[in-house]
Amino acid sequence: MTTATVVGAGIAGLAVAVGLHRAGWSVRVLEQEAEVRTSGTAVLLHGATVRELRSLGFGPGIDARSAPLTGLRLRTRRGLPLTPSLPAAGSVMIERSDLIGLLRDSLPDTALALGRPLAVHDLPGVCVEADLVVGADGVHSALRRQLFGPAYRATATGTTVWRGTAEVTTSGLTEYWGWRRRFGISSRPGGGANWYATATLPPTRPASAGPQLEELRRLFGHWNGEVAATVRRITEGSILRHEIHHLARRLPLYYKGNVALIGDAAHAMTPDLGRGANEAILDAMSLVRNLGTHDSMDRALAAYDTSRRRVTQRIATGSAAVHTVLHGRPRPQVAAAGLDHARW
Structure with missing residues (x-):
């Protein structure tokens, strides 16, 4: 039986493990944590990602645990629209814990090796x-550093x-953009809302590792009504x-020898386009598909690299560009769009 070792039991690792397991491989997933981590808020899955998960038989599970995304809106911190409401056909919101649970429960318990730290000297073996x-x-990724060296560490x-x-009650997904700050609010499948906030703080005032609620109130508590109302309902422990x-x-x-990299290990990107989890799942499915259609490991991994590297690197570049516009220094196109510091 063909064997695979998957390093990491996040969305990417579990997705590829399920795909290989169902294709008849003997799979072992190594995870350094003592349990599979499910912390986090809802994940936005785009239509193409949902279709791939349906092809693995997860359609009923996704339908039962997710909610359709009714639209995406971009606004200034004062609530003024930056774009018309954008369609989100086929996209859904699902709790990270539910998505992880669906994937994990599709693997035999013997496939998971939890609490298994992987030191760099273990990798060749x-x-x-x-x-x-x-x-x-x-x-x-330790594997990325082992294969390609320290020049490719994440920064x-x-x-x-x-x-x-x-x-709080909301619908769809709305992002509010301010000067080097952003606040997003989306509906949760089970009711209430997920929120996220980003900020580039001056070196003289970095975010502390201690209590965060006071900092969030300082940064966002004076924004428009929906943001301010959400901030008021946040609790420190959440x-x-x-x-x-x-x-x-x-x-x-994205590969070397018999090792393939997927997800953040291959193309860790900023979260500005909301594509991280989606590209991880698409990587996993592409790898499984190519392993099933090519007669040698090298051809399969080369085909996987061809199908995924350029597209994911383009997305990562686009995401970094949005991050720079929003969180970097002011640029002419920002002022030209009416998004200057004074108005924000």
């Missing part, structure tokens, strides 16, 4: 023992992101915070 190794170990953008849930990192230097290949 892993590569020899399995027919295929899939690096799905995230933004700070910080200088932007902080906060996320959480709040008991806030998740981290710094945004991305892969600024693009990989020359």
Whole structure:
């Protein structure tokens, strides 16, 4: 039986593990955490991603646990529209915990090796023992560093992101843009709202690692009514915070030898286009499909690289460009669009 070792039990790793398992592979998923992590807010799945999950038999599960996205709106911090409401045909919102649960429950318990830290010196042995190794170990991928060197480590953008849930009523997804700040609110499948906020803070006032609610109120509590109302309903214990990192230097290949990289390990991008989880799932399905249609590992991995590297790197470049417009220094096109500092 053909064997695969998957490093990382996030969305990317579990998706590829399920696909390989259902294709008849013997799969082992190594996860350094003691349990599969399900923390986080809802995930936006685009139509193409939903179709891929349906092809794996997850249609009923997705339908039962998700809610259609009714539209996407961009507004200034004062509530003025930046664009007309954008259609979101086929897109759904699903809680990260529900998506992870659907994937994890489709694998036998014996496939998961939890609490299994993977040191760099372990990697050559892993590569020899399995027919295929899939690096799905995230933004700070050890496999990526092992294969391509420290020049391809993820770098910080200088932007902080906060996320959480709040008991407010909303519909669709609305992003409010301000000067080096953004606040997004979306409906939750089970009621209430998910929210996220990003800000680039001056070096003299970095975000602390301690309580975050006071900082959120200072940054966003004076924005328009929906944002201010949401901030008032946030509780300290519900806030998740981290710094945004991305892969600024693009990989020359998404594979080497019998090792393939997928998801953030291959193309960690800023969250500005909401594509991270989607591209991870599409990577996983492309890899499984190519392994099933080519008669050698090298041809399959080369075909996977051809199908996914350029498209994901274009998306990552576009996402970084949006991040720069919103969080970087003012540029002529920003002022020309009426998004200057004074109005925001």
